Amino acid sequence: MKIRTLLSILLLLVLALPARAQDPDYLSMMAQESEIKAIATVTKVLAVAHNADGTLNNVTFKKVYAITPYVPDSFVGGCKTFSGGWQKRAEGMVYFNPRPGQKVFVTVTTNGGAITSFTPMNAALDHVVRNEPHRLAYSHGRASIEPRD
Structure with missing residues (x-):
């Protein structure tokens, strides 16, 4: 009886994880804890699967500048894009909408893992990433700059 209860609880927790992963606050936490945080250039976007809720892509990046250690010169992250038409947005x-040649600040759980934030570069973001990375905040899949104290 105890084992059955324990297994039932474990099953419910496992089934709840994918739904929780879509929560923007959960995505912010994942971005904060990502192994790869870097300024990078998108080199290749490969559509892996077309689904009703979006297209799953593998995105290859070339590192320009990393704020976490051990980021490879080239790394891959997965994301979903939305094309419209027959696809319906999942609540x-x-x-994300990566394009080859695009320079971005990106966070990826691990090489080959999920993209947790994807932000096009601008001068202010470039300065903060290189000089004050503690001022970065993550929300809804994007990095933003927190004000100075």
């Missing part, structure tokens, strides 16, 4: 899902 709570964060979609």
Whole structure:
């Protein structure tokens, strides 16, 4: 009886994880804890699967500048894009739109893992990433700059 109860609780927790992963606050936490945080250039976008809730892509990046250690010169992250038409937006899902040649600040759980934030570069973001990375905040799949104290 105890084992059955324990297994039931474990099953419910496992089934709740994918739904929780779509919560933007959960995505912010994942971005904060990502192994790869870097300024990078998108080199290749490969569509892996077309689904009703978006297209799953593998995105290859070339590192320009990393704020976490051991970031490889080239790394891969997965994300969903939304094309419209027959696809319907999933509630709570964060979609990215990577394009080859685009320079971005990106966070990826691990090489080959999920993209947790994807932000096009600008001069202010470049300065903060390189000089004050503690001022970065993450929300809804994007990095933003927190004000100075």
